[in-house]
Amino acid sequence: MKDTTERADALMQALMARRTPAERVAMACRMFDGARTLVRAGILAEHGPEAEVHMRKHLLVRFYGGELDEAKIRKILASWGLD
Numbered sequence: 001m002k003d004t005t006e007r008a009d010a011l012m013q014a015l016m017a018r019r020t021p022a023e024r025v026a027m028a029c030r031m032f033d034g035a036r037t038l039v040r041a042g043i044l045a046e047h048g049p050e051a052e053v054h055m056r057k058h059l060l061v062r063f064y065g066g067e068l069d070e071a072k073i074r075k076i077l078a079s080w081g082l083d
Helices: 006-018 021-047 049-064 070-079
Strands: none
Touching: 021 049, 049 070
């Protein structure tokens, strides 16, 4: 689904082209940090404070659960000692 007009797309491309690669990376990092903060808050709201103990597991599943099959997730969790 694409809900952005061609004009808006072109403007966004022009604005991003003005930024240096370092600025674009810093921007992406800030966006990821913001997303991570929101996801953590959602996990804590859904599972309560005890979720903090297994936060890495919850974050992995929320961020990458749609891209990784269950076997891969189990392998990653095992490598972290979080079977």
